[in-house]
Amino acid sequence: MYVHVLIRASLGFVGLCLVAFVQQSASGSRTTQDVDECAEAIDNCSIDAICQNTLKSYKCICKSGYKGDGKHCEDVDECATDYNGGCVHECINIPGNYRCTCYDGFRLAHDGHNCLDVDECSEGNGGCQQICVNMMGSYECRCREGFLLSDNQHTCIQRPKETCAVNNGGCDSTCHDSVTGVRCSCPVGFTLQPDRKTCKDIDECRLNNGGCDHVCRNTVGSFECSCKKGYKLLTNERTCQDIDECSFDRACDHFCVNSAGSFQCLCHKGYVLYGLAHCGDIDECSINRGGCKYGCINTLGSYECTCPPGYKLHWNRKDCIELVKCPPGLVAPKATLTCSKMGKKESCSLTCASKAHYLAGTSHHKPSEHILSCGIPILRGKSCIGSVCVPTLLFLSVETLAPPVKQTASFKIKNAKCHLHPKLTGRTEDRGRTLGPGLNCLVTFVNLKCDSSKKAKGRRARNPSNKEVTRITLELEAEVKPGDTTGSCNLSCLRQRMEKQVKTYIKALKKSINQERFLIRVAGLEYEVAQKLPQAAPPQENCGPGWERDSGRCVRCLPGSYYHGEQERCVQCPPGTFQEKEGQLACDLCPGSDGHGPVGARNISSCAGQCSTGYFSNDGFKPCQPCPQGTYQPDLGRTLCFPCGGGLSTKREGASSFHDCEVKVQCSPGHYYNTSVHRCIRCPVGTYQTEFRQNYCISCPGNTTTDFDGATSVSQCKNRQCGGEMGEFMGYIESPNYPGNYPANVECIWNINPPSKRKILIVVPEIFLPSEDECGDVLVMRKNWSATSITTYETCQTYERPIAFTARSRRLWINFKSNEANSARGFQIPYVTYDEDYEQLVEDIVRDGRLYASENHQEILKDKKLIKTLFDVLAHPNNYFKYTTRESNEMLPRSFIRLISSKVSAFLRPYK
Template identity: 50%
Template sequence: MCKVGYTGEGKKCEDVDECDNDFNGGCVHECFNIPGNYRCTCYDGFMLAHDGHNCLDTDECMFNNGGCQHVCVNTVGSYECRCKEGFFLSDNQHTCIHRSEEGMSCMNKDHGCAHICRETPKGGVACECRPGFELSKNQRSCILTCNHGNGGCQHTCDDADNGPICGCHPKYIMHVDGKTCLEREDASLEISEGNTTSGADVDKRVKRRLLMETCAVNNGGCDRTCKDTSTGVHCSCPVGFTLQFDGKTCKDIDECQSNNGGCDHFCKNTVGSFDCSCRKGFKLLTDEKSCQDIDECSFERTCDHTCINHPGTFECTCNKGYALYGFTHCGDINECSINNGGCQQICVNTAGDYECLCHSNYKLHWNKKDCVDTCDVRCARKKTEKRFRKTIRTLRKTVSRDHFRVRVSGVDHEVARKSFKLSEPQESCGVGEMHVGNRCDQCSPGEYSPDGFKPCLPCPPGTYQPEAGRVSCFPCGGGLTTRYGSASLFQDCETKVQCSPGHFYNTTTHRCIRCVVGTYQPEFGQNYCISCPGNTTTDFDGSTNITQCKNRQCGGELGDYTGYIESPNYPGDYPANAECTWNINPPPKRRILIVVPEIFLPIEDECGDYLVMRKSSSSNSVTTYETCQTYERPIAFTSRSKKLWIQFKSNEGNSAKGFQVPYVTYDEDYQELIEDIVRDGRLYASENHQEILKDKKLIKALFDVLAHPQNYFKYTAQESREMFPRSFIRLLRSKVSRFLRPYK
């Protein structure tokens, strides 16, 4: 005998094509034959019902508002975005653009186009329809076809002059709405068997009923696969379903209940299947189950200096002399802004470092911060003679010269009593250092060494010293004293009030003063504010953290073929009252494609912060994109004009991460193909597809091929399969094939 799903005498079995019949295998949309079985699938905008045959509408508006900026309206097999009063829908069919009241152009609310408005070279307007619609005879309205959301039909769709005509599968009847289908209530098969109740009669009755069942009638009552056998019909279910106790019904298997469906991270059950997804910072591999850490450090421009990758995240660090701001950027630290860099006299800041200098008649001490007196030859001679006379007097008073040692360094020398204990040779100590054991140690913080030859002394009351190896201590100032001797911090000075972060103590007025714009102070009780690193500044005075230091320069690289725009200080929060302007002017016969992976603008700010893309700076010019909200769902769209003027503005209100938006220019001969791809809802249907549009490496590869099609041959078929999920490749392949078909 042959297995279920095959036919033959047993020695040779052939697969039964369950889809090759008038019932289409019982599938209301598409039926795919597989060895020994078959599977039903649904058109875009539908999902498979639990019976594995019927197709139900997917409510796209339930997920992130369908990606619509304003209003999402679900329809059978599709959805559409609508705009609030005073706005109209842009070409990407998701975002809304403010209407203009002036002039007859596509920006005017009375242009009359149902879908897409194009401005003609002569100054008029021409209407176009979205994919899946046809322009009506009035050249304004758009007629739905079966190519869009199955024409709004749940089962079958046929195009007619006035729009789609819907039909139902034989097992269903049409609903009064003319679009959806209802399952027929089949009458139960009843066989009158009299009043006998013997066991033999019951067995005969059951056997007779089984023999009367056949797959030719109502698919034998089977949900999915039906096979006639000597004992009656035999029902089976496709992969992803399990046969219930009634022997007829197929129930979806929740694969996520067993070993998480084999998914590394998240598992989401679907009818007849399941989907895996990954945590933030990971990407799904082409086996569509495994998750791999995204190595952000492999991207260009991730960190200014050093990037350290961690599982699911990354960390940026800066070289010595630089401070981290905006998560990824490094700015030079102005050490001179903190107590003059510790320099006794002059402090000069340099890139990544600083230098202490001295006034004339002073020289820099060995500690590179203090300044000591210098004198000419006459001065040096007098000092030398004086010290030698003192040395001679000391030597004359000794019993034996063997009890003393003399150490000379230039004009400086030292006479000291020798130790009778044998010890290892000691190194020569400089000023501000003393011997501890057999090595020279600096004076500790809170201490100083006035001449370098005596042991260190504690800082006197009213002074402090935070550094080691110094020849003096800093005064508290303003007549302040310290709580105890050997003070090492200004906080040890007894101020009249303790200043909170964002302030510094003014020793002249004995009040707390707010840190000025461009500086910050994270600690209590300090007498200084720290300058922001590099070219960054703060939005307001009284800042308390380096994270409030922001770069106001507008970033971005605008090339002829590829580039990106980004908000100031990205990925840190952008500054207040920022205004950035970019211009994209492609070479002749090239159009612009833009991908917004995600954008973060505070929605509670009443559109005080916004990003707009227009043909020119004129508010009446053709607008491609405009938003003042946060969207974590990516979107791709083509420019409505051949060049773009882009502006970002922020107010004094709340701030956010902002955006980094890549773009590519492509040959205008591919315009139809590109628009077909970016307007297809399947491009954004799954989380896996959305992650592609957020993956910098994959976007770079896609843009590389779009900008220079010959670069397609740089990538092998194997590389492509390893880069993108199978569903994404199938989507692109079908569209490219359809686009190239007229040329074959």
């Protein structure tokens, strides 16, 4: 067997050799092992592919510029790539390749990709008659001075001499004839363009914000500065100044705090803010009954806890403790009045064991007035347990079920003054026969007021000279105890005896004061009520009890201190005592005091040793014990803990909040946990709850209520009363609860009835009504209630752009209605009535679009102070002279003054 190697060149494969192996048999015949499909054209390669023979087979490869598997090839679009095939201008795809072309005015560079500018002016001057100017990708024909380019843009024709008389010389604005031709100029705010004809607006805001403090807005030929909300533009029309909203009338009910660009309303203690500006009394009794153990009475700005008969308020003013009876021979901790007589001399003494309140020099106008109170008056009021309130007598002892004996006595001392000074040493007190059994345990309250004043001169005065007249007023309350009744003397008899005894003591008291034999015992020291000051204490050195000299003037002893009679100065309260008031003669003992605590305590809460939250004791002071499981206590110094209710327990002892009670469901804001049914209940209308997991809802403040149940914030409490002040000359109408959102389903009606021969002008600074409400909330102003009467104004949308208009009728009936769908801020709309002789002038002003075109003019119509000033002049023209030219220039922008001045001048001098 022989093997021959045949090498031949195959078409399309230059330089490649195809090797075929042929086997020769013994007989001499040959057998072919491989067929060249490419040469035989029996392959199935694409026409855009190259066939490559292989051993016993072949393969197809797509030509350059094509892609595919060789059997199917498609053209590659090189122009579709991100780099545009590398072409600078245009790329044109062709089968298997691409080519670059250039825009008109350019030619292709030698690299076949870049484009070069064609200089058309280099060949035949670009076809231009005079001047050819080459430009990138183009060229432009121009003419020499005195010629202008014809319509074909190539030839030049001689320019005729320009004059302003013909087409304004071609100038946009001002044209001036000169020797060299016309000269164009532009007004202020415009700049002349290179063609020397056209004027272009200058954008002043691009340079240094136009000099504006806040916002610069370019206008045609000018610009305008404006300010951010809460600021106003000064008359220099550049500077912005904070608006002091607190200087406006009715800005806030209580306190107003101005800040940069805004303000905040605050309320007195015991009040809460609603409607952004209004203050309403907090009903503390609706918040877990004010924390009171028994009853709670809400008052304006505060509240009071009450106790049942036989109990009195604990020092914490919330718990109730049993009243201590007056044992035989002992003095109860209140007032004691004792009088005795020796010969013709009568002496009385008033002892204040506690609850003493002294006030000297009650005001600047009454420096010689002295008031001393001992004990606590018996007050008539209501006791509330839950929602049930009944009349009761407060602060009554356990035996006192009858009203006290009250006696008021008043008498004068001529040619004398009231003075209270420490008892002189060495002066002995005569002890004589005591008048009766005394009022030791029966006097509950004594109020002694002494006021000295000059007797005024007059025709009827018997003595022409001014002399001192001292008036002493005594208020006394004594208990009538039903337990003291006998078979021979019932309650009425007992009361008559008490009244007689009180009168006897008052007579003795009057004599003792006239004889200067009246002593007051406070804090272990004795004071005399004298008609004249003793020589040993000149007025310039001693300010009197309750006062001390500071920098040459008399000042009261501050809270946390008391007047020390022996040292004749103010001294800080010692540890274990406190004093809440000024000018007092003693400090009150802290409950359960052991002599420890801070010096100069100003209130009972400063006393040391109070039980902390979650703890309690018999007196509210240490030692304390934790609240048992199933109870909690959120306050300090309490004598009890509150039950969770409904059989609920707490995780541990010492719980300090209802949050610690293991409720069965967690209530969200707007709900409260009902311990009876153990589920969350929506807060009723008129109440709200802002917190999670509470067992109560808070009553809305003041006279406000909510639109629906389930309120989650005090902001949902709204006053439903229609607002405004209706005057003959000026006034305003206001949506309920303004500036807060108005309530749902409310209707207001106002009537403006001006005096004879006067018209109505109304300014709507802004109005907020929900546009998505499909006109469910509407404000309408008509002649009367009839829907067919003349309508002046009607809207159901929000407009922050102000508008002024005159009424189309002499009287106005104004109606505002809201539905239950949505709510908004509403409106406050002022009005003024003016003399009908000025109707033409007023109409001319309010209908001029320039009044509203400028943002600064719009802000004038929103400025409450400026509107009030303008209305004041419009209602009473003579008031114009109250505002000098200088003042008006400082209040109003120059553009506004120019607008109004031109209208007034035209009105007053129509033929000039």
